[in-house]
Amino acid sequence: MTRRHRKKWIRDIARQQIERLFELAEAISGVRPELSDRYIYLAKKIGMRHRVRIPAHLKRRMCKHCGKYLVPGRTCRVRLNRNRVVVTCLSCGKQIRYPYHGRNHPSNEKRE
Numbered sequence: 001m002t003r004r005h006r007k008k009w010i011r012d013i014a015r016q017q018i019e020r021l022f023e024l025a026e027a028i029s030g031v032r033p034e035l036s037d038r039y040i041y042l043a044k045k046i047g048m049r050h051r052v053r054i055p056a057h058l059k060r061r062m063c064k065h066c067g068k069y070l071v072p073g074r075t076c077r078v079r080l081n082r083n084r085v086v087v088t089c090l091s092c093g094k095q096i097r098y099p100y101h102g103r104n105h106p107s108n109e110k111r112e
């Protein structure tokens, strides 16, 4: 096994761990929200350590300002504004905006 292969393998594991941590955060957010924050913090750390990008759909579930796990209606407010989604974090009050019909939208295959 070459070095390059091994590295790829490790990054695949890291990617899986990130997804798993977000799943755990989701599962526990109603009971122990502080644990959700901890899980996504760990996911972020794993992503940085292995230089793995956090998938766009998961990135939107965390506040880039304060690191909170975002649950629509509970820890964040989601509003549609023309062709943008505006997410307001109820913890730090800051907003995150992303395009509604963006190229990086996972469920949107064709561009407008």
Ligand SMILES: [Zn+2]
Pocket (backbone or CB within 6 Å): 063, 064, 065, 066, 067, 068, 089, 090, 091, 092, 093, 094
């Ligand atoms: Zn925040």
